[in-house]
Amino acid sequence: MEMMAAVVILAIVAGFIIPRVSAYRTSGYRNACWSNKAEIELQIQLWYRNKASYPAANLSDIGADISYFPQGLPVCPVDGTAYTIDTTTGKVSGHTH
Secondary structure, eight states, X not given: OHHHHHHHHHHHHXXXXXXXHHHHHHHHHHHXXXXXXXXXXXXXXXXXXXXXXXXXXXXXXXXXXXXXXTTXXXXXXXXXXXXXXXXXXOOEESOOX
């Protein structure tokens, strides 16, 4: 009987803890996406300063130049999609998690 009571108590505690842990994971992915956006926009500004024009909207040209992204273009950790930019402002479009 005591064993069953202990299992029930552990199940109740797990019911409270598991949703909180997954919420921290989701917020971590959102923060990583914001960080990726900031890094991309910084590199776009450097590209604009060096070349006097913004890179392609799909970032294919800046992504091919390893001096801007040596490890390759990042993808969104929330949904796995590629980043794109508005070629008139140089800002990342979408990704408002």
